[in-house]
Amino acid sequence: MTRWYPSQGTKYGGTHPPRTTINRIGEHSSAMRRQEQRIHDKQILANYVQLQPGVLVIWDRQPYRVVEVAERPVDLWGEKHEERFATALEHWEIGGKRGDRPEKETWGGRPMVFVLAADGKPHEKPLHLIGPANHAWDVLPEHYWICSACGDLPPCRHQEAERIADRQAAHADVLMDIPPGHCLACGEVITRRQQATRFPGPNLWRPDFGENSAVFHARLECSTPRERYRELWEAQACGGMKQQSSLFPDDNPAA
Ligand SMILES: [Zn+2]
Ligand SMILES: [Zn+2]
Known part of the structure; x- marks a missing residue:
């Protein structure tokens, strides 16, 4: 069971020889569950490749072929x-x-020497790395994907940067859709019965809303964005005058 599936990007690599069993603490009480565990363990063990000359690994998003793996002498x-x-x-x-x-x-954790050669670049000098013996390596199949635009293995730097930018853009879009008086965290209306936290001064996330318009539900569910806003708001307050009157519960919610 050492095959690669076409969609499988990497296997798990290490320096120790392949193991035949997985040490587990305790066992299932059911005989069939124990048997299922044994089958599952076989699959985990088959996903391991021992690093030796010729094995392809990822280093710094690039494919390298192992030239040598050696113990560093204790002295x-x-x-x-x-x-x-x-x-x-x-x-x-x-x-x-x-x-x-x-x-x-x-x-x-003992240091080992890993000599790696950039795959397909015979003119490049091999890399000599020192790393712990138990470092978890990503092992590549002989046929691997590579980004034709930048030469990185997927996900390439550009893909990651684009993904972050898209997430931020989607976040900004949703923020711009929040109606005035609604919670800047969840975007929903703050009813009369709900506690709210209002931040005095200009609205740092929606400057178009004007003064004293930044309001959030006081509930736990809306706390992560609220605390992020609080940090920004406090930083702004410290930049100018000293922090103004502390927060107060909203007595006249817009809804
Ligand atoms: Zn790329
Ligand atoms: Zn909310």
């Missing part, structure tokens, strides 16, 4: 990795010494 770790190991040892001691005491030679 050449250097200060940074010695410190990381000391921290791991400390955590093991604080954490009740569960499992075996970490040893440098087998510790999951």
Whole structure:
């Protein structure tokens, strides 16, 4: 079971040899659920590729072929990795010494050397990276997608930037559709019976609404945008005069 599905972008890569079982704490009480778990585990195990020369991996959105994976000799770790190991040892001691005491030679975070060559670019010098042995790599199939515009693997930088811009544009559109007096978080009417929070001064999100028009439901559901507005409003208030009168419940809601 090592096939790739046509729509499958990557598999999970690591430095350890493929495992044959997954260590689980506890078991299902039902025999059939235990059997289903075993089947599921087989699928998880089949999704793993051990990094060795020739395997394609992603580094910095680019495809690289593994040239070499090697242990860094213990006497050449250097200060940074010695410190990381000391921290791991400390955590093991604080954490009740569960499992075996970490040893440098087998510790999951021990530094390893990864030599990678840019795929299809034989003139480029191979990259020499140092990383923890248990770093989770993304492994590519031999036939992989690449953005013809920028050469990145998907999702490319442009696609991500466009997606963020589209989300912001949709958000701005919806904000501009909110009628005056409605909650700037959910866009819905604030009824007489509902508590509201009104922010004095110019409306920072809808300047077209004029003074003292920024109002939100006081309810939890509308709190995330409300607190975002509060932060902006406080920053503006601090920029000019000192923060004005604190917030007050809205006694005369528009509805
Ligand atoms: Zn692109
Ligand atoms: Zn609301």
